Amino acid sequence: MKHTALDIWDDLREKRLWPVAVALLLAVIAIPVIVMKPTEEAPPAVAQPATPQAQGTPAVAAADSPDSSTLGLFGKKDPFRPPAAVLKPSVSSAPDTGASKAGPSPSPPASGGAPATSGSAPAPPSGSGGSGPTGGGSAPSSSPVAKRPSTVYTYVIDMDFGRVGHVRLRRGLPRLTILPNERSPVAVLxxxxxxxxxxxFLLNRSFQQGGEGTCRPSRATCTFLHLSTDPKKNGHRIVDDKGVTYVLRLRAIRRVTVREAARASRRSARASAGRGSREGNFPVFADEQR
Structure with a gap:
């Protein structure tokens, strides 16, 4: 055991760790001593002796002290009773009797025998059934004015359309009409x-075209064709992929009611069915409401 302790000590000295070992040894010895030491109780507080009151000084302030309350100067009041300022308006707002509405009484006749007249005309007699309007009455309410139903409008066009040599006038064409028909479309309104x-109009960019209309975005790629009612800008020609030339000439732009446009669209559909071709007709869209 002794040799082991000496070996440990020599090892700590060589590694210069003996101060750490000494500190740990002292801590092992000191900590139990500090923990087991009883705590000192604090000495009890010494009560201060009461100072005797000066002889002749009263324990309670006198009733006639100037610092006492002066509530006795105020009169008694019911806290649940409304103030007089609130009661007066409620009394004045009570409904007047018929005698108060009767107006001023005529003055007694003068000594000459003729009754004295005042500057204003006497008020009409009061009572139920009187037809005269009172001064403070509200004006009679007028009967509500009947609202006129609004009308919905749309725009239709009249134009000449067809193959060269077979051009005919078409009236009342609504929006989204396919020309000449949905099986071989050339233009869409x-x-x-x-x-x-x-x-x-919407055109097929692969078709050849030319004329007086305005092309958008350009003449080379005419996707949208604008035709005016001006005779100098209302005509255009389109050549489809089969080499057939179609003529478009705008005649007029008209504003009609949606009901009239729907009837015209149905008539055009029946006429197309009778010719054996189905013209593309869509529901009529509204453009204005007045």
């Missing part, structure tokens, strides 16, 4: 521009 000055 998209509607009218702002101000209803031009009709706008």
């Amino acid at each position: 998209l509607g009218v521009s702002a101000g209803a000055r031009r009709a706008v």
